[in-house]
Amino acid sequence: MRIILLGPAGSGKGTQGEMIERHYGFPRISTGDLLRLEVEKDTALGKIVKKIMEAGELVADDIVLEIVRSRIAQPDCKRGYVLDGFPRTLNQAILLEKVDGSRPEIAIEIQVSEEALKQRLAGRLVCLQCGTVYNINNNKLSQCQACGARLTVRNDDRPEVVSQRFRIYRETIGPLIEYYSKKGVLFRIDGEKTPEEVFREVKSVIDSRLN
Ligand SMILES: [Zn+2]
Secondary structure, eight states, X not given: OEEEEEOOTTSSHHHHHHHHHHHHOOOEEEHHHHHXXXXXXXXXXXXXXXXXXXXXXXXXXXXXXXXXXXHHTSGGGSSOXXXXXXXXXXXXXXXXXXXXXXXXXXEEEEEOOHHHXXXXXHTXXXXXXXXXXXXXXXXXXXXXXXXXXXXXXXXXXXXXXXXXXXXXXXXXXXXXXXXHHHHTOEXXXXXXXXXXHHHHHHHHHHHHHHO
């Protein structure tokens, strides 16, 4: 089974992907993680990706597709997998079917309002020194518990950046949502509940398709 997670940054789809992996054993494939790994390993592809990222540009569809294609060809993906961060556009969805077309699939959109996202991300602090991310909605923290450095709001999490990113997300996701909806594989889930409550709904969607 191919499970595709859709949702804006901060919607919690990464967490849901991990929960699906733990519960069902379908590996979670995050294209962001895979791209970062290529850069870290300094592969030929990683070198290209690094240049694109440093220029602040989006990595082209064919590069991301190639990374996804080689990952889903691994034996652990035989039963299925969870995609997080890909496809993001209608074009990518069509490309994905060209390399792995025959699988039944589920597209789950985790819905979170712009207001809720802003609130959620405003509470997220990051340590610039060691990269640990903290959620300070519930407690007051100013120093990193791991290394003692000062915590700051990541640039990406500032309200104006969140607004802009959310607008771009809505614009590009529209045709993709419509596409999966027409195929009858789209499920919408309220992402403003706790991760456990969201997962309960995710599970009922997956279980209904497994049986
Ligand atoms: Zn730190």
